Amino acid sequence: MAISIMGEGTHEGTAPADAPTSESADRRIAALERALAQAQAELSDLRSTHQSLHDMLMHARTPVCMWRGDDLVYTLVNPAYSVSLPGRQLLGRPLLDVLREVLSEEAAQGFHALVNGVYRTGQPFLGSEVPVKLHDAENGCEDLRWFNIVYAPVRDGSDGIVGVCHYGVEITEQVRARQAAEAKAEELQRSAELIAAQQETIRALGTPLLPLAKGVLAMPLIGPIDARRSEQIMEGLLLGVAKEGASMVILDVTGVETIDTQAADAVVRAAQAVRLLGARVLVTGIQPSMAQVLVQLGVDLRGIATYSTLQSGIAAAMRAR
Numbered sequence: 001m002a003i004s005i006m007g008e009g010t011h012e013g014t015a016p017a018d019a020p021t022s023e024s025a026d027r028r029i030a031a032l033e034r035a036l037a038q039a040q041a042e043l044s045d046l047r048s049t050h051q052s053l054h055d056m057l058m059h060a061r062t063p064v065c066m067w068r069g070d071d072l073v074y075t076l077v078n079p080a081y082s083v084s085l086p087g088r089q090l091l092g093r094p095l096l097d098v099l100r101e102v103l104s105e106e107a108a109q110g111f112h113a114l115v116n117g118v119y120r121t122g123q124p125f126l127g128s129e130v131p132v133k134l135h136d137a138e139n140g141c142e143d144l145r146w147f148n149i150v151y152a153p154v155r156d157g158s159d160g161i162v163g164v165c166h167y168g169v170e171i172t173e174q175v176r177a178r179q180a181a182e183a184k185a186e187e188l189q190r191s192a193e194l195i196a197a198q199q200e201t202i203r204a205l206g207t208p209l210l211p212l213a214k215g216v217l218a219m220p221l222i223g224p225i226d227a228r229r230s231e232q233i234m235e236g237l238l239l240g241v242a243k244e245g246a247s248m249v250i251l252d253v254t255g256v257e258t259i260d261t262q263a264a265d266a267v268v269r270a271a272q273a274v275r276l277l278g279a280r281v282l283v284t285g286i287q288p289s290m291a292q293v294l295v296q297l298g299v300d301l302r303g304i305a306t307y308s309t310l311q312s313g314i315a316a317a318m319r320a321r
Contacts, residue, residue: 222255254285284313
């Protein structure tokens with residue numbers, strides 16, 4: 001019996017159905033080439049973006065740097081940052097080594113711990129108005145400046161922390177302007193307080209209340225009497241009589257050069273107010289010309305004893321005690 005060596009339905013020299021054809025291979029190659037071209041274009045874009053960011057950071061007028069790895073090694077330093085550490089090679093060096101060259105051991109450890117904390121925890125540090133002493137190479141001295149500082153973690157594609165980036169914005173002019181404004185405000189406040197103290201001194205000197213003996217007070221008045229001073233006279237007399245328990249008050253107007261309706265009314269009202277507290281009022285220093293003006297003004301001085309001199313008024317007050 002003859003046995004066929006060819007499979008049923010097959011012919012010698014025919015390829016299997018699932019074998020790749022020349023046409024399908026060409027399509028796969030074309031697809032791979034398109035994918036490669038797209039990847040290369042994306043890589044080119046990424047490199048361009050990276051270069052643009054690098055150039056921007058390097059030309060920034062604010063200090064920028066980056067540390068990477070557990071040792072926090074400098075991998076990027078822009079010129080503005082280098083100004084703070086002149087004459088030092090930074091790239092490739094651990095942060096702590098550099099800090100120990102420019103700071104005390106305590107300060108270096110503290111600063112390193114701050115940056116390392118950002119690296120370990122991933123929590124950024126935001127510093128507002130941080131004072132920094134920068135070396136001024138031109139003037140050969142240190143210049144105190146202020147910055148708003150950010151220490152931010154640097155992450156890789158899998159969101160792992162690989163370093164820390166430092167970025168600072170100088171706000172020296174704003175801080176100095178604010179400090180100048182605050183100093184000016186303090187100066188104005190001190191001036192206002194001084195003026196208030198001087199005005200209080202002037203008020204006290206303008207309406208002095210002098211104890212002459214037990215129960216006897218004297219208030220010598222000098223200069224013109226306006227509405228404000230009239231109130232001061234009234235207030236000073238009433239407070240003084242109540243505080244001292246005075247029974248006799250002498251108002252001396254020798255130093256009042258001219259008398260008008262307002263001044264006369266102030267004297268009369270003060271005398272009447274003191275009488276309501278149970279004290280007698282003596283008015284001294286009324287000169288003939290002033291008496292004539294008072295009569296012409298129709299000022300009623302009834303119930304108020306008047307004397308031409310302060311000495312005679314004092315003598316009368318002492319006799320009446």
